[in-house]
């Protein structure tokens with residue numbers, strides 16, 4: 196790309212720099228004509244589109260090599276590695292090639308993997324792999340045999356006997372037949388009389404959780420933020436206001452080997468590859484079909500005598516449902532699915548643009564007059580882009596136009612008009628797409644093994660809840676929600692389904708706004724505005740940025756050096772804040788926190804009622820602080836806390852780090868205002884460190900201190916406080932402090948229900964076990980109390 200860019204003549208570059216959206220067809224045509232005259236361009240795009248030169252096609256030699264490596268690992272008992280080799284082999288194995296007798300290489304690989312999964316005790320996964328092998332090669336005796344053995348281990352004896360009978364029927368070797376008969380006899384004699392649960396091994400149905408939402412939303416026009424959303428009726432807090440499937444989505448590159456390329460959930464051990472190329476892995480055949488439109492199924496001969504038992508295997512019906520999607524869902528990977536290189540090589544947002552355009556063409560029976568720009572009706576900010584970005588957009592759009600033009604399933608003209616549409620589409624994706632974020636899977640059970648101590652598993656509850664960006668997606672309705680740094684709605688994901696819930700009562704017609712990232716309490720005004728400008732190219736006009744917030748004042752402030760004064764000292768960055776133009780009465784009306792009266796009294800004492808600050812002087816009593824020296828001292832102290840945070844990752848904390856960190860936090864407390872976010876972070880890190888070393892009393896002390904600061908910076912039911920309460924209540928439970936633990940668990944459950952409603956127990960499975968553990972302690976406490984009182988009488 197860099198080489199190509201350097202060859203573009205300056206007159207084309209200049210026209211692109213000055214171009215508006217209307218001029219795009221002309222600038223794109225000029226650049227396309229220029230590129231088509233260059234050999235280097237042809238070489239580059241042919242490498243991207245020629246399936247012969249691709250590394251992503253199916254390849255039987257690679258598959259056989261990986262199969263052999265898997266077999267070697269299996270024989271030597273290295274099942275983890277064997278599993279990984281078989282999964283890789285499945286990625287490369289061609290689906291429909293006959294390989295051995297009537298068996299297909301894919302079905303053999305599924306059975307080799309099933310045997311490995313059986314050895315690893317993963318029985319459901321083993322049965323699912325057997326089902327896949329059977330659907331491809333119904334006469335494969337070993338597949339029926341492995342299924343029978345796994346079903347026997349699962350105590351599904353009726354299925355096990357049916358499977359083994361079929362294995363015997365299909366088996367040609369007399370010796371093997373007699374072995375299978377022995378196995379059947381064992382099951383029938385020893386366990387045949389036990390009740391036999393009929394188990395159905397359905398493939399997973401991702402993202403099926405749904406709650407009715409009855410809110411009627413409307414798109415309205417706003418003076419400062421373009422279109423926005425509001426509700427026709429009042430919305431109580433914690434209401435589900437929207438659940439939406441993406442118009443188009445793509446998995447993050449970093450998650451390619453760990454998450455399903457369709458539903459974006461973590462891959463199970465029995466992942467399924469794409470039917471036509473070696474790029475995606477799916478969690479089930481259902482996801483494979485939804486993404487690619489085809490799977491490896493070979494139609495089963497229903498007169499073969501085994502149909503009744505086969506039809507009990509549910510894969511076929513699941514896949515048919517996926518194909519017959521009445522919502523007009525178009526398999527999004529189908530046009531990328533011929534083993535060509537470009538879907539792997541181009542940046543995710545460019546591949547996503549390809550998915551959007553192909554879908555809009557297929558849905559709207561694309562003609563040259565119906566542009567997808569109009570189809571999606573999304574806003575963009577092309578005209579405000581700097582030259583470098585405009586140039587990059589032109590280049591990627593031309594490359595994508597070429598790639599789509601060479602797809603056999605798409606009719607996309609290689610023309611300037613097509614590239615112009617893609618430039619706008621990529622801009623729309625940048626402004627409107629959402630990061631699909633999942634909670635990193637955590638321990639689901641909290642149980643106190645050793646009172647007064649935290650086991651390594653319980654320690655995991657005292658570290659921060661981690662989120663993983665698993666993908667990027669366009670949601671048509673959700674794109675209409677504007678941003679607020681003090682949002683009244685909250686977005687989260689199950690698989691790739693988006694859910695939006697109100698976190699407070701919102702009256703009819705009032706704007707419904709979510710946070711695109713930054714929030715009041717997390718960063719101050721300057722940091723929030725900078726981030727929004729850098730990432731989304733707009734200047735935030737939300738109420739959280741237009742009104743003065745207590746947390747904006749305290750979050751990065753110094754303390755007053757005068758003993759007994761609780762005022763704040765701010766730095767020079769406050770001199771030109773937008774509040775300067777606001778008048779006192781308006782300011783006071785908008786300030787919600789009582790504490791502001793104390794810490795910011797002097798703000799309102801200006802003669803003309805305007806807002807003016809003296810950097811370095813306390814806003815309350817006027818005492819002065821040497822900001823440069825304070826900054827230096829604080830940086831030194833913070834470097835000790837940083838060292839502590841670094842060693843926290845390794846879970847081993849040297850003794851001297853503690854004494855340095857304690858001295859550092861003392862210094863931070865005397866330099867910064869008591870509600871500064873740096874102190875909250877330091878307290879939180881110390882709490883985590885003391886949990887690791889088992890000093891729970893001190894851990895509790897620092898964790899409480901961190902919660903107290905967060906309560907000043909955020910509203911009391913903010914999710915940040917909920918997360919911190921998980922840590923605090925875990926420590927309190929371990930210390931047997933049942934009444935405080937119970938209070939905090941009740942409080943944190945309220946917070947999680949506010950943000951995640953009925954999905955909270957599924958997303959945070961440990962919530963339920965925390966509640967149970969607290970009730971257990973409560974019961975023990977009651978019993979002890981009643982025993983003591985009966986002894987006294």
Ligand SMILES: C[S@@+](CC[C@H](N)C(=O)[O-])C[C@H]1O[C@@H](n2cnc3c(N)ncnc32)[C@H](O)[C@@H]1O
Pocket residue numbers: 419420421422423573574626627674675676677678679731732733734735736737
């Ligand atoms: C995802 S769109 C939201 C819908 C958009 N307002 C529309 O008319 O289609 C994001 C764009 O909305 C505008 N916007 C959203 N929140 C804003 C805010 N707090 N202040 C100013 N503009 C905002 C910006 O132009 C931003 O690029």
